[in-house]
Amino acid sequence: MEDENMPIGVLEIAGYDVSCLLWEQDEIEQAVKELALFPQFREHFTEAFDLINYATSFWLEELSYSERAGSVIATMFRLRDPIDEHVGYADAASLPDVIRQFSGVDRGAADSQLVATYALVQAVQAVEVLANWLFASEVDLYDLDEDLIVHLHATDPKKYAELAQVERLKNRDVEIEARETFRILMGDAHRAYMLADLYKQIENIDVLKGTYNVSGFLHKALSNAFSAKAYQRASSAGKANSKPESEKQQTAAELFARVSQSAKRRIAANPTISGADLVKELVEKDYIASIPTVRKYLKKGRFLPR
Incomplete structure (x- = not known):
């Protein structure tokens, strides 16, 4: 059986070094709640932690966790990248089959438990992305005046949060x-959780009438749906970025057009406007995009330097 503890440094959330996903969920949640900007993202984190708790419950056996729960969760988190790659591109029959392709994943676990764990891993990564971005914003504060920031953190949490x-x-x-x-990962987590719930229902069905196997029929239906989704994702991913009309390129083209139009309008109204003021007005008054993005497209359109 694999060790349920993860190597140090594999997962850090809001400054907390996670060693066991199964047993440290309360500590992770507490670390996130201590973020200065947590209240602004309370609903996001609540959604993720609720799903994590639901997914973990699939390992409950008479009010205690299965002995294999911690090791399966830790192993799947360590193997999350290759598993995701196969989920998206391999011609797999079903999500449990994809997971079982990897050595180290307990093959005795039920399909529903494996799929629920996949949902848990996606939700944990969603928390990691959002929490670490907010944590990084706080860490950057200490470059301003470390002694002052430490003092504010201890004595004036409101002012610290404002900074x-x-x-x-x-x-x-x-x-x-x-x-x-965060939203992409949570979308994947919700879909996986719904599949886990279906697999759980399948496992609870024991109906065999003649040659009709309800469990086998539902398994086949889920497998077909998953294979179709995998094929669609693989096809889309392989073609999307190479097409000029791809969503990403269309969005970039539209943003460049907006920046160019606004720049022309601002320059026409004030021919002597400086480059810095032009960027500032497009960001703060026209609300087009962030400073780096606006500056990038102004340079592309040769509005900068001026």
């Missing part, structure tokens, strides 16, 4: 990426 908010707003691109990644 953390200012630091957070300095790079909106990082925020957008963190929030989008």
